[in-house]
Amino acid sequence: MSKKLLLKDAHIEGIRYLETYRKQGGYTAAEKALKMTPDEILEEVKTSGLRGRGGAGFPTGMKWSFLAKPEGVPRHLVVNADESEPGTFKDRYLMEFLPHLLIEGMLISSYCLGSNVSYIYIRGEYSWIPDILEEAIDEAKAAGFLGKNILGTGFDCEIYVQRGGGAYICGEETALLESLEGKRGNPRLKPPFPAVKGLWERPTVVNNVESIAAIVPIIDITGAEYAKIGVGRSTGTKLISACGNINKPGVYEIDMTITVEEFIYSDEYCGGIPNGKKLKACIPGGSSVPIVPANLLLKTVNGEPRYMNYESLADGGFATGTMMGSGGFIVLDEDQCIVEHTMTLARFYHHESCGQCTPCREGTGWMHKILKKIEKGEGKMEDIDLLWDIQRKIEGNTICPLGDAAAWPVAAAIRHFRDEFEWHVKNPELCLTQNYGLANY
Ligand code: L3W
Ligand code: SF4
Numbered sequence: 173m174s175k176k177l178l179l180k181d182a183h184i185e186g187i188r189y190l191e192t193y194r195k196q197g198g199y200t201a202a203e204k205a206l207k208m209t210p211d212e213i214l215e216e217v218k219t220s221g222l223r224g225r226g227g228a229g230f231p232t233g234m235k236w237s238f239l240a241k242p243e244g245v246p247r248h249l250v251v252n253a254d255e256s257e258p259g260t261f262k263d264r265y266l267m268e269f270l271p272h273l274l275i276e277g278m279l280i281s282s283y284c285l286g287s288n289v290s291y292i293y294i295r296g297e298y299s300w301i302p303d304i305l306e307e308a309i310d311e312a313k314a315a316g317f318l319g320k321n322i323l324g325t326g327f328d329c330e331i332y333v334q335r336g337g338g339a340y341i342c343g344e345e346t347a348l349l350e351s352l353e354g355k356r357g358n359p360r361l362k363p364p365f366p367a368v369k370g371l372w373e374r375p376t377v378v379n380n381v382e383s384i385a386a387i388v389p390i391i392d393i394t395g396a397e398y399a400k401i402g403v404g405r406s407t408g409t410k411l412i413s414a415c416g417n418i419n420k421p422g423v424y425e426i427d428m429t430i431t432v433e434e435f436i437y438s439d440e441y442c443g444g445i446p447n448g449k450k451l452k453a454c455i456p457g458g459s460s461v462p463i464v465p466a467n468l469l470l471k472t473v474n475g476e477p478r479y480m481n482y483e484s485l486a487d488g489g490f491a492t493g494t495m496m497g498s499g500g501f502i503v504l505d506e507d508q509c510i511v512e513h514t515m516t517l518a519r520f521y522h523h524e525s526c527g528q529c530t531p532c533r534e535g536t537g538w539m540h541k542i543l544k545k546i547e548k549g550e551g552k553m554e555d556i557d558l559l560w561d562i563q564r565k566i567e568g569n570t571i572c573p574l575g576d577a578a579a580w581p582v583a584a585a586i587r588h589f590r591d592e593f594e595w596h597v598k599n600p601e602l603c604l605t606q607n608y609g610l611a612n613y
Contacts, residue, residue, distance in 0.1 A: 173440060174427040175401055177389040177409045178382070182269050188304065190311040193272040199317055201391040205280040206325050208391075213284040217387065219395030221407035226252055226343075226380030227458065227498040229482050238367040239285055240375040248376045249287040250352065250366075251278060251384055253294040253301075254336050254343035257458035258520060259500030262411035263381035265423040267294070267301050270385070271308035275331065277384040279317055280391055282329045285377055290331050292381075293348050296338040305333050340524035344572045345378040347526065358526050359572035380498075382411050402428040406481035410499055412441075416454075417505035419443035428481035432456070433470045435480050436503060449505035453588070456485055457497020459517050460577030462584030463510070464494045490580075491587065510592045514585040515543035521578035532575040535566040539582055546596045549603030556593045560586050 186192035193199070205213055218233030239247060251274070255263040267274060274292070282290045294302060309331050312318045320328045334352055336342045342351045346360035349371050370376020386408060390398045399407045406428040415421045418436065420443035426435065435441045436451065445451055451466040472478050472487040479485075486493040504513065522536035542559050545551045563579040563586075570576070586593060596603050 174425060174430065175409060176425050177393075177398075177401075178266065178270070178273065178385055178411060179423070179425045182265075188269060188271060188308070190272060190308070190315060193270075197392075198272055199276055199312075199315075201388045202276050202279050202317060203323065205391045206283060206323050206327065210284045210286065213280065213391065216390055216395035217284070220386075220390045220398040221395075221405060222383065222386055222390060222398070223405070223407075223482065224380055225382035225386070225410065225499070227257065227460070229496060232379065232383055235367060235379070236281075236285060236377060238365065239377055240368045241286070242375070246288065246374055247286050248371045248374060249278060249282050249285050249290040249384075250345075250349065250371060250376055250378045251290070251292045251381055252343060252345060252348055252378050253292050253298070253381045254348060255298075255381070255498075256295050256340040256343050257460060257498050257500055258517070259415055259455065259502040260413055260458045260498040261415075262413040262423050262499055264298055264301065265413070266381055266385055266411070267298070267305060271305050272312065273385045273388055274305070274381055275308050275312050275318070277387040278331055279312075279322070279329060280387050281377075281379070281384055282331075283322075283325075283327055287377075288328050288330070290329065291352060291371075292331065292333045293342070293352055294333060294335055295343070296336045299335075302333045302335055309333070339526075340520075341526045341572075341574060344574065347572070348378065349376065356526075358528055359574075361571055403479070403481055404483055406483060406496075410480075410496070412480070412499045412501050414442050414501040414503070416501075416503035417445050417449065417508070418503045419446055426480055428479070430480050431470075431477045432480055432485075433477065435501070442501075442503065445503065445505050449507060451503065452506045452508055453504045453510070455494070455500075455502040455504075455581075456480075457495045458500035459502070459520070460573075460580060461495040461497040462490060462493075462580050463504075463513075463588065464492075464584070465588045468492050468588075490583075494584075509547075510585050510589040511543065511547050511596050514581055515540065515547050517581045518543050518578065521574065525574060525578070529570040529575060531566045532570045532578065535562050535575070536578045538562050539578065543582075546593060547603065549596060549600030551593075551597050553594065553597055556586060556590065556597070559593075 223229040342357040347357040351357035366376040518540040527533040563582040567579040
């Protein structure tokens with residue numbers, strides 16, 4: 173059984189409220205941290221090996237150490253709660269059931285980074301969660317964990333919740349900052365990174381909800397103990413939101429030593445595939461990461477078991493591996509149509525493109541059109557090569573990673589399931605009978 177650090181108290185009734193959270197030892201990590209120096213906290217975070225849980229897996233301690241500290245210029249912590257990646261709903265779970273874990277993590281992180289005003293930017297569709305967060309913020313403030321002179325240390329910190337307007341692109345950190353500044357959420361060119369020039373051109377750390385929540389157990393048990401959990405550079409625990417063709421969809425905390433097979437089939441996690449169907453493929457890190465067929469999902473190319481961690485999922489590189497990404501684990505059984513699935517994703521990325529870069533703005537639209545044509549049984553063999561060519565022209569040629577995120581699912585689908593694309597071209601009459609409701613796509 174995986175060790176639980178973040179969700180260990182999630183089942184306790186009333187844990188959303190300060191009184192119950194305190195009874196479970198809540199805010200003792202903050203009390204400990206506020207007696208440490210910011211540099212000592214930073215060392216603990218570095219030692220823990222924590223990697224950003226939003227998708228990129230960038231080392232959190234390294235990001236924090238990049239934060240510029242010019243004299244007299246305020247710095248900010250911004251929590252990215254714009255969880256819009258299809259298949260990803262772990263941050264929603266954390267904020268809904270354990271809001272104080274996030275607030276406590278933000279207090280420790282804000283103290284370490286010197287942020288007196290910190291923000292939670294939350295996706296607009298999570299309409300009921302800002303009230304939960306604001307209630308927790310009010311409770312923390314009334315108890316002296318936020319506001320002025322926190323716990324008599326002289327450190328001041330306010331936390332504000334800002335709702336997004338429902339655009340996926342605002343989960344990209346620089347688009348998020350633009351939106352937080354009240355502008356249209358268009359991504360900025362990097363560098364400069366937010367750590368140097370972020371919110372209102374001030375040094376800013378942008379971290380995912382889960383990353384900041386993980387700061388609490390890191391301080392609690394120490395970075396060295398946290399680093400002992402997991403394997404290699406995949407330290408600590410990771411939240412996985414599991415969905416698709418599985419018996420037990422939900423949010424699971426894993427310690428990154430279990431195999432993909434165990435995660436899908438064991439009763440502790442997904443509980444297998446309904447109706448005894450066979451596994452066809454999986455997208456383990458949210459819709460942006462490459463889809464992997466069952467044979468490569470359960471084993472690597474070298475015949476090693478594939479594990480639920482950053483290194484093992486990527487084993488074999490882009491051609492055969494995939495990515496841990498945001499931990500949005502989407503399972504497809506043998507009845508799922510890969511062309512339809514890829515078309516649905518292409519439609520999503522086209523709709524969500526901000527339109528600044530030509531390869532992304534135009535390419536996502538073209539990919540969607542061609543996929544729809546193939547799915548309807550109107551495609552030609554050349555369309556499959558054209559699709560391949562378009563995704564190649566998008567990848568690496570755009571301002572932000574949305575372009576890559578749109579290209580990778582198409583590339584991986586053609587690479588691993590070209591026969592299905594060809595089947596659609598060769599069997600147009602079957603495509604039309606099998607695909608109902610396509611007009612909506
Ligand atoms: C200072 C440097 N800071 C890098 C920072 C950078 C950022 C972090 C990671 O995209 C991925 C994307 C999605 N000095 C720095 C530096 N940083 N070098 O480190 O940066 P990066 O560019 O590797 O990634 P990113 O732009 O943050 C995130 C993938 O995640 N993804 C997305 C999921 C989306 C959600 C959601 O909806 N909320 O989870 C899933 O796989 O495709 O590749 O902070 O500033 N020299
Ligand atoms: Fe906008 Fe797409 Fe360019 Fe990102 S890659 S800046 S979403 S057009």
